[in-house]
Every structure is written in C-alpha cells, then in structure tokens.
Amino acid sequence: MTLLPDGPRSPRLVQALSFAVSRQGTMRRLRRQYGSAFTVQSLNLGRMVMLADPGEVRELFQAAPDVADTPDANLGSVLGPGSFFAITGDEHRRQRRLLTPPFHGRRLRAYESLIESETRRETDSWPEGRPFPVMPSTMRITLNVILRAVFGAEGAELDELRALLPKAVRLGSVLAVLPVARVELGGHGPGARFDRYRRRYDEIVDLLIDRAQADPRLAERDDVLAMLVQSRYDDGSAMRRDQIADQLLTLLTAGHETTATTLAWAVERLRRHPAVLERLAGADDATLDAALMEVQRVRPVIELTSRQVRAEAMRLGRWTLPRGTVVTASIALLHHDATLFPDPGRFDPDRFAGARAETYGWIPFGGGVRRCIGAAFAALEMRVVLRTMLRDFAFEPTTAPPERSHNRGIAVAPARGGLAVVHRRRPDDVSGDGAAAHPHRAADPAG
Template structure:
C-alpha cells in the first residue's frame, strides 16, 4: 500500500452524460451492463456519472488507474459513506473504515486459510453430494436453486456452527432475508414511513439476531469450544490487541457479512459455470476426461472473468485534490471500478469475448486486473473460502454426472439486486455416471 501526499490541484473530471440524476439512475437500473459498455464506447475507459445512492461519481476501467486506486491508503480513499452496512449492519466489514476495518479484518482472516479451510472442504462436499442426489436425469432444470442450497448449508455449518433447530430456522429465514437485502442495497428507498420494504427487512433482521443470540449462548456453554472449527467458535475466542472480545452485535453483523461473501455470489458463479461449460463442449470434455485440477481452477477463474456476478467495487475520496491517473478528484467523490469493463479489455485479456480457461493455465491472475473479489485492503475476505466452495462443488458435480452440452444461445444477465445471475438459472441436463449411484 502506498500513501502519496500531493498539493491539491484544480478538479479535473472525465467526461460523461449530462442527463438529470433520476434519468441516469433509471438507465443504470434498467440497463446496467449494456449501459456501462455504451458509456465506455462513447467516453473512454473513465467517465463521470450522476446516479442515486452514489451521487456524482467517476467510473474507471483502466488497469493503471485501478491499480493506483487499490494501492492508495485509507487516508486518501476508503469505504464509501453509503455502503452495504445499510443491510448487513453498522459493524459489518462492508460498513467499517480505517482502523476499525483493519482491526476487524485482522480477526477474521485466520479461519479462511490453512487447516481450518481444509476442514471446510468436507462440509462442502457432503452438502454437494446430498443436493446432487435430488437432481433429475435427462430433463432440463435450473441449477441456481441447488447451488443456493449447497452454499447456504455449507456456510451455516462452517461459519455459523449451526445445527438442529437453529440450522433449520436459519435455512428458512435467510433466503428471503438475503434476497430482500440484496434488492434494497441498490434501490434508493428511504427507511422512513411505515409502509415500505425496510419494515419487513427489519423484522427479518430481528428474527436473525434472536437465532444468533441462541447460537452464541450454546457455543459459550460448549465445553469443547476449543476443538471446534466453525468461524463462530473462533470469533468467541478471538481478542483485539487490547484484550477485549467481539461484541454480540459485531459477531452478528460479521456472520451476516461472511454469509454474503460465500453464499449468493458463490452460488451464482456456480450456475454461470454450468451455463458456460454446456456451451463449450471442448472445455467440458477436457475437464471430465483429464480430471486436471489446474484446468478446473483455470475454468473457475475464466468463469469469474467472463461472468462476474458483482460489477462494481467502490472507494470514496477522503482528501481534496486526490490525483487518480489523469484526473484530480474532490473530497467526497465516489470512484466506481467496473469489474465487467476491465475484464472485457482485449489489451489485458486477448480475445476477451472468448471463453478460454487456458489463458489462466499455469498462471496466476494479476489481482489488479482480474478483480471479481475487488482489490486492495478491501478485497473480499471470503475469496479463499468461495474459491474452495466452487472447486469442490464443480469437481463433485463432474465426478457424479455427465453434463449434456447445448447449442442454445447463452443465457442473458439477470440482476438479482447486488448480483448478476443467468436469466434461466443456469439450466442443465445431466446424466449420472455409471457406478456413482
């Protein structure tokens, strides 16, 4: 991370549309991805927009400016004031800035590496096998609901440490809770007034908090807490540098944050993986014929490049005169990084429109150019967990079933609020492999 102090200069912003904020906002909601591509074609790889929630903001997709943004310290750019804390809670990593963010992140990194991450693989495979047993043969069906169930159940076990009544209650509560929250996160709806969707969201949040309180109480009474691998157990044992422990509110918000990082977005990427593989039979044959783990990893990277489920990651300027490449931005401006636009850049990814996992074979992606998890100090903390989930689910799916190719046109992008999913849910036709029943 670098922090560079420069004297403020005159504000210089990239060009952009001049339509009123409401008009630009409607365009962003009704044609988000197509709209970004049109704006890049007209204005170049940086342009200024004026949209609800963010206000006047600069959208960037050039590699050099994105790298500079991600490497800039929190005294220059940090979390935007309007963020996912609206739905995940004020103590969520998505809501915190500066030192508070650093302290929380430091406590939450250990569960997603080494021995603990390896322990979670077994849970993901168990949930995958259980769900695959329900799949019909020789009949088209949407895979996204299955992927949602797999990732939700895995998160509840590996992160929440839930079982029994709490597992069943959370499995029923969280899907509508997450769906509603995902939509509210991108809509400029005030929390004021009695008859609006925030009232239902707040009721669901109270139910969620009550269940988490019970999970915390049970964990604290567990005399084998030290032997548990779930993230809740680790949170209860973790301490800040001053010896203090996480509050109940911090635990509840961070559990919800980790659910968001490893559930809907991961499931949606898995549905896209099915959609892409069925339309690229050569890659599918190579994967199923060789069982090459490196090719499987490369395929997941390419799915995330060509079908990123989150399009934008953001920072807010904290000092006047912040120089970002060619531009000088005023304090308070939001900088939006377009993940889809940089992933579509032929200069970085030759023949970018082509689905080709071999571009990543034997090579690690540049994390300032391949950015489905965002970047810098605010890169998604669940990236390693999500990658593990996708690897285990796809490996198990291809081991258990033959995925029938198709010559149908690719599925359209469909906005679920925060995430973009295949419009038909990643439809598949499968046949169980001999000896796997």
C-alpha cells in the first residue's frame, strides 16, 4: 500500500513557481509545516518526495539500483548515453571502476602543482585596492585545470575547448530541465546550436584520443583521458571513443562550475569573518579543509540530489513509495539541521576540526554508489586554490551584508560573484604561526 508524506495541495504550477522564486525559503517553510519529509509536485520531475532526515537519506543512498536509481530526467539527456548521469546497473559499476584510479592516491597528488600554477597565472592580474568579483577568476581556474588534468589538452585544442565548453555546458543545463527547448527549427534554435557545439567537441576529443594513442610516453601521462585510453574492462575490452567523450564532458560539467562557485562562496564568507580569515593565512591543510567543509555546509552550491523508484514499491523509513516517484535528499535542509549542526546559522569551521563529517548529514557530493566520483579531486582543488590565494593576497574584511544566493541552474552562486578587495602580500606579511597582517580590519559579524 502506498504511503507518501503529506505536502501542499496547491496546483503544480504554483508549487513550481514557489521553488523558482525561493527554493531554500520554500523548503524551509515546508519542513516547518510538514516535518522532515514532504511531497511536492514539480514541472519536470512530477511527484517528488523530499527528505531531510539523515536516517531516511541513508536508506535512499544504500538502496540497490534496481530499487532506486538516477531519475529519468537528468543531465544524461545532453551529456550523452555514456555519461554517469545516463548509465545504470552493471554498466555504471564497470565504468566507475575504470574512472576511480585517476582521482585517488599518487595520481591525485600529481595534480597539485598544476592547480597552483593555474591559480597564480589567473590571480597575477588581480586589481589591488578596489572591489571585483572572484567568481570569473575561479571559473577560469577550474576550467583550465580540468582541461589540462582531465582532457590532457594543450595548445590550439586547449584554447578551443576553453571557448567552446562553457557555452555548451550552460546551454545543455537549460535543455536538460527544459527539453521542449530542444525542438529542431530547421537547423536553428537552442537545440540545433547545442548539437553543433557537441559535434565540434566530439571532433576535438577524437583528435586528443588519436594523439594519446600515438604518444610513445602515454604510460607516463597523468591526465584522465590518457588513463581511459589505456584502461580495460574485466573482459579485456577498451572504452569506446563515444564513452570516453561522454564521461570527460560529465567530469567537466560536474566539477567545473560547482568547484568554482564554492571558492567564490569561500571568499564571500571569509571576508565577513576576519578572525577565521586571519587564521587561514598560512594554515595547514586540515584547517583549510575544515573551513571549506563549513563553506559547503552553509552555502551548498547543489541543494538537492535525487533518485527515482524503479521497483514496484520502495519501503523507505516511514514511507512506501510507488514506482516512478522521485525521491530527493535536501542537502540545504540537512546542512541547516540544528540537531546535526548546533547553531546552524553560525559560520564556524571549528565544528569540522579533527572530526569527520556526518556521512548522511553533510552531503555536498551526494552519496551512495552515485556519490560524485571527483569529490577528492574537488577537495584538493579547492584547498590548493584557497591556500594559494591566501598566501599571495591579503583579503580586506567587510561588514557588508551577506551576498544573496543566485540560482545559475546547476549551481547556487553568490549574487555579486564573491566580491573581494585584495592587496598583494609582502614576504613578511604571514608569520610563522599563520597570523596575517591585513591592511584593513573589520568586526567579526555573525552569520
């Protein structure tokens, strides 16, 4: 027997508009009204059960793929049939096994110098003493890092992908949630434009694969494309070119904008907490990681992660959900749950000092078999970029109100792009205990 959580009875369009106007505000209001689980109606996913209880989220993430798996409506429709967003079951496990090694151990550490050099190259042109948004810079840093570390691109191909992919990803994100916009109009319109982007992307990846296969030093390369060209399934077969192209595009889509946006939020948060900002200059990796974890808690750039019921019915905690129901873990609600994070509105990196995050309460990378495969890479990239920025620049604190959240489709970003005022450091600006000299000080405001 079906047993769904209660929820609003207003028309689907009214509910969708409420989420569009204020997603976090709507989720918090519904939680106050209905508790830690409620049912809503969405335009593109239909009936959706939203969860904010860690125990029920754990059950969702631990469900077998034949019980609950990726929703029908997702980015796989634009990233390709070989994307992690599109593949399921055995095929998902097989490809995940091939893509795991580049993001762990020695392979992962090999990317650190690349990330630092891209950060310094971008920040060399930062203006001093006047406000500017850091997000355009963090977007360029993370894009360049992925193109080199994942695609192994250099020269003309690097330049062309740098121009092509941001446009393709932005348009693809819109088409994924509004598939009606993909209708063909005699070679015109958004759908036709995306198809042209995709054809050119596939041509460039084909060229990169050809070069990798002809490279006598292929085995010494650390980029993901080179490793996928050499990888083999258990039966000895290689990945097809279209599978490699789809997965590289997936890694870029999942890891570029989200990482860049988190770094922009880090600047926005730290400038409003000068005591934390001062402590982080010259801090060790564990202290930087704790600060970034707290940034991801208070300002998650992805607010929801979903599965769709594939079995005839799914028992989930108190509920029995029928086939086709989309079940969503609300990252934003979990991260602001006072039972998990006391005084959740307070920005306090010390809550993560020397402690592991609650597995099903802190979930910026999702969870279960579909947890972001590049989570360790993203954590490394954010740490190295933040460490490099704080080592080279003093950020002026501010008493300005917090930046509002702006929904960019894939990610929720600071509305002003993480506005900063910086001054290049002198060699003696950072002392041995990590204290930094800031040219301007401000009170440490709450929130």
